[in-house]
Amino acid sequence: MADSWVNSAERIGADLHLELSGPGGRRAALTRALREAVRSGRLAPGTRLPPYRSLAADLGLARNTVADAYAELVAEGWLTARQGSGTRVAERARLLRDTPRVPRTSPPRARGPLHDLRQGTPDASAFPRTAWVASYRRAVQRAPREVFGPGDPAGRVELRQALTEYLARARGVRTDPDRVVVCSGFAHALRLLFAPGTGVLRGPLAVEAYGLDFHRELLKAAGVRTVPLPLDEEGARVAELGRERAVLLTPAHQFPTGGPLHAARRAAVVDWARARGGVIIEDDYDGEFRYDRKPVGALQGLDPEQVIHIGSVSKSLTPALRLGWMVLPERYVDGVLAAKGEREGWAGALEQLALADFLACGSYDRHVRRMRQHYRGRRDRLVAALAAHAPHVEVTGIAAGLHAVLRLPPGTERSTVKAARWQGIALDGLAAFRHPATDMPARDGLVVGYATPSEHAYGAALDALCGVLPPP
Known part of the structure; x- marks a missing residue:
């Protein structure tokens, strides 16, 4: 059977694609198509379906075929039918839809870092x-x-x-x-x-x-x-x-x-x-x-x-x-x-x-002034944390922007970046930004984005950072 489109104005005023195919005849095909539309979220819980007469006319099916499909889906819990309210997608269908039909075959999505100190992004919460x-x-x-x-x-x-x-x-x-x-x-x-x-x-x-x-x-x-x-x-x-x-x-x-x-x-x-x-x-x-x-x-x-x-x-x-x-x-x-x-x-x-x-x-000016104070405070906290826990690590460059470079002892950058990753800290080593054709001497350092973490997470991120820095 060919694909069909439902465009009954009595439904929700929008087209719905139903693929009427597979074994078992027209009623079974319609039941599968409606069930899949609910399961996939194309028909949301609470959506009112068209009367079976209208749906039958749209799809070129017998009225009894549609009525039987509706009744089967009501019995399964996908739909509800009440006098005066018509046939609707059941609220319980949300739970049914979210229940996987087959075991997962792909690994779960990887979690983000515990502490995000990557450069380049402002504080999204601000x-x-x-x-x-x-x-x-x-x-x-x-x-x-x-x-x-x-x-x-x-x-x-x-x-x-x-x-x-x-x-x-x-x-x-x-x-x-x-x-x-x-x-x-x-x-x-x-x-x-x-x-x-x-x-x-x-x-x-x-x-x-x-x-x-x-x-x-x-x-x-x-x-x-x-x-x-x-x-x-x-x-x-x-x-x-x-x-x-x-x-x-x-x-x-x-x-x-x-x-x-x-x-x-x-x-x-x-x-x-x-x-x-x-x-x-x-x-x-x-x-x-x-x-x-x-x-x-x-x-x-x-x-x-x-x-x-x-x-x-x-x-x-x-x-x-x-x-x-x-x-x-x-x-x-x-x-x-x-x-x-x-x-x-x-x-x-x-x-x-x-x-x-x-x-x-003037909203842009006000926002920039506010964020200038906010990020200055973030940078000051970074400098203070280093002074207290790793005074041998220098913050280089001017007090500006959304990131800072920490100068590390020679030969320690790669191991420090690796240790940071093991501890769930996302940041970059200075070597990642070096032009491959330059003959300029390499520098060991970390590029720390102090704007990225939310305010409540920033203190823990600084503690974790200080914990992976190399000794003097």
Whole structure:
């Protein structure tokens, strides 16, 4: 028998796919199909089924066939039938549905770590739900009709205007809305800039000797060769730039080692870009979070025509929103939009409008200020715990961002990471971020994300961390 669709308005006003097949005739096939629809959750407990006359008409079956199927499922406990209430999926079906029919053949899902100290994610419990919902509600209520059609590849003008004003005020970025392109985050921005065949940017690309392996692999997949720049206490050694036409930097807070790019080197790399006709890609991934002083302004402010400034809300709000931005020199705007395509498919228009409202009404500023204090407190607790229990382990880099690097005695990183895993602690060793082609001497260290654990779990995570650190 062929598959059938039930579309009776007397049911729940929605289509239901029933596969009427298998042995035993039509009644047995219908009984199996309805039972499976309940068991799989497609028919939820309490759902009213259509009268058997309507269902029979929809499926081309005899009325008695449907009535008998209903009666069998009532007897089995899948359905209930009451005078005046019709036939409904039984509440008890929830328990029946959840009871496995066969023994498990696959292993249970692995549990997460006991203590999550991985870098890269903010405190999920601190997301400003109430303020965000208010902004989202206003955005939907005020949204013009065209919002619900195909999107502009540049992104909603409301968000580009709000970002222009915010970035100028908070990060010293100089631009206008026509040079802002909305994307889904830094990785998406890299894909657009180096998309094969678009000609926006080409390699080789100079990168810092320590950085995200994910970004290097993304560039490699696009056919881009990366050339590592050594690092020291003043940041990337930009004087060693060679014949590259572009360089990727994290100048406000080097990732992951934690130092800022020295002022003289900021000026020097801009001069290099001017002389070479090149461009600097500025990853401003956590520029708002500086704790020992006011945040340093963006490198882009020194020369907007030589710097591509990229930011997102993944550290300040949540990576779940998938919203970021590129502030582009004028000569790259058309190429990036061509790479992005005619229809925006990466960042939802309603989320863009909500973020525009969130910025314009001041909620974003208030949230960042609150989280700046929150994360400063987290970092201070980490430093205090080390001072008390492992004073020989130094926290390196500036007081900023959502992670810290702990310098370990030479030769102890691998064993410490292994010990941490045995104790259920998720974190990364510094070696995981080292460019494979660099000749810079290796450093032993741990990259500890102090933003990730919830507040109630953070103390236990620090205790566990201190317990696995090597002796002096």
